[in-house]
Amino acid sequence: MIIKSINTQRLGFAALFVCIIIALLVLGSLIYFIFSNGISSFSWTFFTDIPRKSMTAGGVGPAIIGTIYLVIGSIIVALPLGVITAIYLCEYSPKNLIVNIIRLSVNNLAGVPSVVFGLFGLAVFVKLFNFHVSILSGSLTLGILILPGIISASYEAIIAVPQSLREASYALGATQIQTIGRIVLPAALPGILTGIILGVGRAAGETAPILFTAATFYARTYPTSIMSDTMALPYHIYVLMTEGTHPEVQKMIAYGCALILLILVLAVSGIAIYLRQRQRRKYG
Amino acid sequence: MDNNLKETVRVKADNINFFYGSKKALNGINMDIYANKVTALIGPSGCGKSTFLRLINRMNDLVTSSRVEGQLLLDNKNIFDKDVDVVELRRKVGMVFQKPNPFPKSIYENMAYGLEIKGVKDKKFTDEKVFESLKKAALWDEIKDRLNDSALRLSGGQQQRLCIARCLVVEPEVILFDEPCASLDPISTRKIEELIIELKQFYTIIIVTHNMQQAARVSDYTAFMYLGDLIEFGPTEKLFTVPKDKRTEEYLTGKFG
Ligand SMILES: Nc1ncnc2c1ncn2[C@@H]1O[C@H](COP(=O)(O)OP(=O)(O)O)[C@@H](O)[C@H]1O
Ligand SMILES: [Mg+2]
Numbered sequence: 181m182i183i184k185s186i187n188t189q190r191l192g193f194a195a196l197f198v199c200i201i202i203a204l205l206v207l208g209s210l211i212y213f214i215f216s217n218g219i220s221s222f223s224w225t226f227f228t229d230i231p232r233k234s235m236t237a238g239g240v241g242p243a244i245i246g247t248i249y250l251v252i253g254s255i256i257v258a259l260p261l262g263v264i265t266a267i268y269l270c271e272y273s274p275k276n277l278i279v280n281i282i283r284l285s286v287n288n289l290a291g292v293p294s295v296v297f298g299l300f301g302l303a304v305f306v307k308l309f310n311f312h313v314s315i316l317s318g319s320l321t322l323g324i325l326i327l328p329g330i331i332s333a334s335y336e337a338i339i340a341v342p343q344s345l346r347e348a349s350y351a352l353g354a355t356q357i358q359t360i361g362r363i364v365l366p367a368a369l370p371g372i373l374t375g376i377i378l379g380v381g382r383a384a385g386e387t388a389p390i391l392f393t394a395a396t397f398y399a400r401t402y403p404t405s406i407m408s409d410t411m412a413l414p415y416h417i418y419v420l421m422t423e424g425t426h427p428e429v430q431k432m433i434a435y436g437c438a439l440i441l442l443i444l445v446l447a448v449s450g451i452a453i454y455l456r457q458r459q460r461r462k463y464g
Numbered sequence: 465m466d467n468n469l470k471e472t473v474r475v476k477a478d479n480i481n482f483f484y485g486s487k488k489a490l491n492g493i494n495m496d497i498y499a500n501k502v503t504a505l506i507g508p509s510g511c512g513k514s515t516f517l518r519l520i521n522r523m524n525d526l527v528t529s530s531r532v533e534g535q536l537l538l539d540n541k542n543i544f545d546k547d548v549d550v551v552e553l554r555r556k557v558g559m560v561f562q563k564p565n566p567f568p569k570s571i572y573e574n575m576a577y578g579l580e581i582k583g584v585k586d587k588k589f590t591d592e593k594v595f596e597s598l599k600k601a602a603l604w605d606e607i608k609d610r611l612n613d614s615a616l617r618l619s620g621g622q623q624q625r626l627c628i629a630r631c632l633v634v635e636p637e638v639i640l641f642d643e644p645c646a647s648l649d650p651i652s653t654r655k656i657e658e659l660i661i662e663l664k665q666f667y668t669i670i671i672v673t674h675n676m677q678q679a680a681r682v683s684d685y686t687a688f689m690y691l692g693d694l695i696e697f698g699p700t701e702k703l704f705t706v707p708k709d710k711r712t713e714e715y716l717t718g719k720f721g
Binding site for chain 2: 274275342344345346347348349350351352353354355358362363366367
């Protein structure tokens with residue numbers, strides 16, 4: 181009996197190990213592939229210059245800046261809205277059917293294909309609000325796209341804050357707002373940060389939502405205001421791979437763009453992990 | 465009995481009924497709690513001790529669909545009255561919980577929190593109050609060199625004394641303890657008991673415990689509750705040696721609970 185269960189356990193561990201190795205291999209080869217192909221494009225002009233000679237030379241500066249703007253814009257849209265919604269759902273709303281329906285809807289929204297968000301953005305922000313194809317429209321669209329994720333992550337983080345901490349705060353004479361602002365949100369911050377990282381990754385990488393709302397095929401200049409349309413890395417990759425007359429040269433530039441995208445997202449994750457670790461070291 | 469009459473009543477429960485939804489948790493509780501004494505609430509699990517305790521600082525307000533009837537007088541003022549400011553009340557009536565619940569912040573930040581939310585900006589005043597309270601809670605010597613360390617790094621017993629010290633900062637008059645030693649080892653328990661006895665010269669103390677030896681050691685008065693009823697209330701010595709009610713006697717001798 182005992183021997184048998186030990187063997188089963190060994191087998192289980194081995195299976196887990198194999199799964200982990202496969203996952204790491206996939207991730208590792210992906211990073212290696214992007215890195216080895218993309219690094220050759222890197223140079224100072226690649227980061228700063230505009231595309232030249234029908235996208236076979238020059239740089240992708242406007243696309244980098246455009247993507248950064250769109251990411252920041254979408255976070256500005258989604259973070260306050262998402263966190264406030266999560267606070268409402270956790271701390272204020274009565275725990276009833278309606279709230280459960282809201283939560284269910286939010287979770288379903290997370291599964292809606294991104295191109296649908298793109299069409300929605302086109303209809304509402306570009307046309308109805310007349311924001312045109314612009315960083316503003318794109319940020320709003322991407323913001324709504326990542327909103328469900330931010331709400332879910334914040335909700336889970338806030339609901340996981342022990343009730344005993346809230347009680348301690350109230351017992352000392354704190355109001356509900358003080359308790360939320362000074363105790364609950366700081367304690368929930370690591371979880372909220374995780375939501376932000378995932379949101380940044382998604383906002384940086386999505387093409388479909390910005391296709392009709394923000395992205396432009398080609399720009400001679402950096403975007404000048406939130407009402408400008410803009411180049412963006414994922415869309416630029418798409419363009420490089422599907423249009424133009426020098427596919428081989430363009431492919432290498434596309435890998436360069438992919439590598440920048442990867443580095444941007446990894447950098448944001450790195451910062452968030454650092455912040456989380458720092459908080460844990462301090463108070464864990 | 466005569467010397468009881470001289471004592472001031474600080475908290476007076478007047479025919480209190482309490483409901484969680486439709487479930488009645490307290491049946492017509494009448495009780496006098498005397499100033500600068502330790503009153504222990506004992507009784508089997510689920511008999512309503514915590515429920516009663518949490519009425520005194522209106523912590524039960526947080527439970528939706530709960531309802532209270534009757535009056536609870538703190539210094540002759542009914543704390544359920546509409547014009548009572550619950551924030552003020554909770555400053556006057558501090559609470560220490562069953563499990564130590566320090567905030568995930570530094571020791572100093574934990575201590576200063578009560579003043580911070582009150583809007584106190586004076587750093588010197590805050591320092592003074594923090595240090596004074598830590599000394600009162602007999603924690604100062606152990607932690608004076610690491611006020612900026614995380615409170616979560618303290619031992620369980622130290623955390624609980626920090627929670628006691630934290631509630632002293634806002635200068636309460638009454639302190640509620642809900643099984644404060646339930647998660648602690650015997651040595652930490654002994655320290656907290658000594659502290660409670662020490663603190664009663666300044667505060668009115670009510671302690672819930674299911675440890676009868678603890679009630680006997682720390683309290684001046686004991687209330688025995690059973691199934692939402694207050695069965696018997698009296699000086700601890702009397703209640704433990706000559707209980708009037710048969711159920712009290714059975715509980716004390718370990719026949720149930
Ligand atoms: N939040 C709540 N909602 C519903 N019922 C509760 C709640 N808290 C306590 N009760 C019930 O009220 C009764 C008294 O509980 P409590 O005061 O916690 O007992 P004690 O502290 O003496 O163990 C128990 O039957 C318990 O199940
Ligand atoms: Mg209890």
